[in-house]
Amino acid sequence: xxxxxxxxxxxxxxxxxxxxxxxxxxxxxxxxxxxxxxxxxxxxxxxxxxxxxxxxxxxxxxxxxxxxxxxxxxxxxxxxxxxxxxxxxxxxxxxxxxxxxxxxxxxxxxxxxxxxxxxxxxxxxxxxxxxxxxxxxxxxxxxxxxxxxxxxxxxxxxxxxxxxxxxxxxxxxxxxxxxxxxxxxxxxxxxxxxxxxxxxxxxxxxxxxxxxxxxxxxxxxxxxxxxxxxxxxxxxxxxxxxxxxxxxxxxxxxxxxxxxxxxxxxxxxxxxxxxxxxxxxxxxxxxxxxxxxxxxxxxxxxxxxxxxxxxxxxxxxxxxxxxxxxxxxxxxxxxxxxxxxxxxxxxxxxxxxxxxxxxxxxxxxxxxxxxxxxxxxxxxxxxxxxxxxxxxxxxxxxxxxxxxxxxxxxxxxxxxxxxxxxxxxxxxxxxxxxxxxxxxxxxxxxxx
Numbered sequence: 001x002x003x004x005x006x007x008x009x010x011x012x013x014x015x016x017x018x019x020x021x022x023x024x025x026x027x028x029x030x031x032x033x034x035x036x037x038x039x040x041x042x043x044x045x046x047x048x049x050x051x052x053x054x055x056x057x058x059x060x061x062x063x064x065x066x067x068x069x070x071x072x073x074x075x076x077x078x079x080x081x082x083x084x085x086x087x088x089x090x091x092x093x094x095x096x097x098x099x100x101x102x103x104x105x106x107x108x109x110x111x112x113x114x115x116x117x118x119x120x121x122x123x124x125x126x127x128x129x130x131x132x133x134x135x136x137x138x139x140x141x142x143x144x145x146x147x148x149x150x151x152x153x154x155x156x157x158x159x160x161x162x163x164x165x166x167x168x169x170x171x172x173x174x175x176x177x178x179x180x181x182x183x184x185x186x187x188x189x190x191x192x193x194x195x196x197x198x199x200x201x202x203x204x205x206x207x208x209x210x211x212x213x214x215x216x217x218x219x220x221x222x223x224x225x226x227x228x229x230x231x232x233x234x235x236x237x238x239x240x241x242x243x244x245x246x247x248x249x250x251x252x253x254x255x256x257x258x259x260x261x262x263x264x265x266x267x268x269x270x271x272x273x274x275x276x277x278x279x280x281x282x283x284x285x286x287x288x289x290x291x292x293x294x295x296x297x298x299x300x301x302x303x304x305x306x307x308x309x310x311x312x313x314x315x316x317x318x319x320x321x322x323x324x325x326x327x328x329x330x331x332x333x334x335x336x337x338x339x340x341x342x343x344x345x346x347x348x349x350x351x352x353x354x355x356x357x358x359x360x361x362x363x364x365x366x367x368x369x370x371x372x373x374x375x376x377x378x379x380x381x382x383x384x385x386x387x388x389x390x391x392x393x394x395x396x397x398x399x400x401x402x403x404x405x406x407x408x409x410x411x412x413x414x415x416x417x418x419x420x421x422x423x424x425x426x427x428x429x430x431x432x433x434x435x436x437x438x439x440x441x442x443x444x445x446x447x448x
Contacts, residue, residue, distance in 0.1 A: 002129040005029040007324070008122045009136045010114050010269065013040020015301030015313030016138030017098065022321035024105040031130050032107055033114040033122065038098035040140050041302070042310040043091060045158045050181065052087040054343045057188035061345070068381035078189065080165060116270040119294055134296055134324055137284055138317065139265040141302040143178075146260060150233030153240055154256030157182065166191055167254035171242060173230050174259035175201045177342060180213075182257060184345040187222050196242070196249055197226035202342065206354035206404045208370075212388045213348055213406055219385075220345065225249045264303045279305050289332045290320045307338055339418040341411040346387065349414040352402035352421055355392050362394045362401075369393065369427070369447040375408055375440050389443050391427065398427035403444070413441040 007023045009016045012034035020030045034040075042048060056078060063075035102109050112124040116135065123129045143156035157178050168191060172183045175197035187193045195217070202210045218224050225246060232243040239252030264283045271278065274294045277285040283305040290298045298320055301313030316333040323331040339351035358366045369391040378385050387407025394401045403417050420429070435442035 002121065002131050003031075005031045005108070005130055005132045007031070007134045007136065007321075008114070008130050008132045009033070009138060010122065011040065011138035011140055011265075011301070011303070012036065012038040012098075012109070013138060013140045013301060013313070014042045014310045015140070015303075015317045016040070016136065017317075018314040019136050019138060019300060019317035019321050020107050021101065021105055022318045023325050024107050026321065026325035028321075028325045030105075030107045031110060031122075031132070032102065033110045033112060033124060035111055035113050035125075037095045038102065038109070039091075039095055041142075043094050043098075045161060047310055048091060048094065049087055049161045050185075051343065052083075052090065053185050054181075056083055057185050057345065060188050060190075065378075065381055065383075068383075080163075084164070113268070115268055116274060116297070119274060119296055134298070136290075136317070136320065137266075137269065137271075137292075137297065137299040137303055138301045138313070139269065139303050141262040141264045141308065143258070144261040144263050146258065148230075148232045149243070150235075151258065153233045153235055154258050156258055160257070168192060169239070169252070169254045170194070170257060171196060171240070171249075171251065171253045171255075172257045172259055173242075174257075174261070175199060175226070176203070176259065176261060178262075179257075179259035180217075180342060180344050182259060183222055184217065184220075184343075186257075187217075187220060188345060192223075193221070194223040194225060194249060194253070196228050196230055196244075197224065198229055199227060201226065202348075204354070205342070205348060205350055206390060206392075206402070207356060208390065209348060209350075209388055209404050209406045212386075213344055213346075216346065216385065217344070262302065262308065266303060281305070289323065290316055306335060307340070309338065309340055312338060337418065337421050339414050341414065343411065346385075346407045347409075347411040349405045349410040350403070351414060351418045352400070353392055354402055354404065355390070358392045358394060358401055365395050366401075367393050367398065371443040371447050373440075373443060376438050377408065387440055387443075389440075389447075391430070391444070391447055393427050400425040400427060400430070405444070407440055409440050413444075417444060 006028040007030045009020045009032045020032045024030050114122040114124045117123050121131045170186050170191050171194045172179050173196045183193050183195045228246045230242050230244045240256050241251040266282050276292045276294050284299040284303050286299050286304050290300055300316040302308045319331045319333045322328040337352050342348040371389045372386050374386050390404040392402030430445045433445045435445050
């Protein structure tokens with residue numbers, strides 16, 4: 001027997017939950033299918049447990065700074081099992097609250113995977129069927145696995161959240177978000193870290209700031225090898241070894257983290273039979289309104305080829321639900337000027353165009369402003385660990401088209417500046433703003 005509803009959502013991650021909650025708020029009868037607990041990658045294998053690691057790493061790095069300030073004592077080591085339990089308790093709390101919110105909102109949660117059998121019908125693995133005029137695909141993504149010898153000897157990012165102890169020597173293979181963040185985290189906890197990068201480092205961020213970050217990472221003891229092609233892994237009596245074109249980078253290592261990108265969960269959804277196009281990497285193709293090629297079927301979040309960020313999935317899902325059920329036929333997410341933060345050490349924050357892309361689009365009309373300085377907290381201890389901030393401006397009125405910041409606190413300070421950019425920020429607006437002193441953020445309003 002087929003059950004009827006207004007909206008079927010496949011996937012209970014950030015995008016799927018946001019869509020379901022907003023649609024239910026508008027009065028829609030919603031069915032949400034996912035075999036995993038609600039929260040998806042962000043809550044269970046991404047943003048939340050990773051940020052917990054980052055907080056712990058920050059505390060580890062504050063201990064030597066405290067001694068440089070004059071505090072006495074050796075400082076403690078991290079009780080990894082206690083920290084692991086604290087982190088898991090926090091994650092479990094989020095999961096419980098999602099379950100309670102789903103029940104309160106009247107959303108039918110089905111702990112099974114589902115697939116499309118036609119444009120408006122979804123079948124769960126147990127054979128139960130639901131029919132609705134609207135179906136949202138929000139099945140997210142997973143770490144990419146390479147078809148190379150010995151890949152299974154290493155870890156992917158999901159595995160790091162199940163560790164009961166930290167390794168001594170780690171090779172991190174990759175040059176993106178996950179690779180750089182975990183290389184910094186592992187190093188902060190005392191691991192010997194080698195970062196092996198095949199191509200560019202942090203493609204999409206401003207090159208001037210990524211170069212500065214790379215220099216800082218190496219100063220902090222991370223061995224960076226690039227470019228290098230890793231072709232496989234094997235184990236010998238000394239540990240894990242990597243096969244590639246640089247034998248000096250081959251090891252031995254106690255662990256290898258493969259951080260070579262992510263792939264969308266689009267298999268077994270029945271999309272091809274409905275004429276829904278998939279991109280080269282398997283992403284669901286959507287237009288500006290999250291529509292797929294099949295009327296009544298939509299996609300949000302990491303399963304699409306848009307920015308793979310939790311707030312993007314949430315915002316896209318909410319706008320979609322407003323359009324379908326909230327009486328806002330033109331509602332859609334504006335994908336321009338989306339801020340993002342890399343939780344490296346130090347953090348790297350960015351919104352808008354980097355200098356290279358700005359010059360591609362606007363040529364000689366682009367003017368950049370920079371400020372390099374050592375934050376007071378570090379300078380007091382005699383350290384020389386410079387932060388770097390950069391404005392990318394365009395045209396005679398110097399409209400700000402990019403803001404980039406590398407340094408302590410960059411992750412927190414950029415949100416407000418991103419709002420200003422959405423409202424059409426000009427360089428003269430920053431010049432007219434009174435600085436908050438002494439802070440790092442003031443550098444963004446004092447650039448000459």
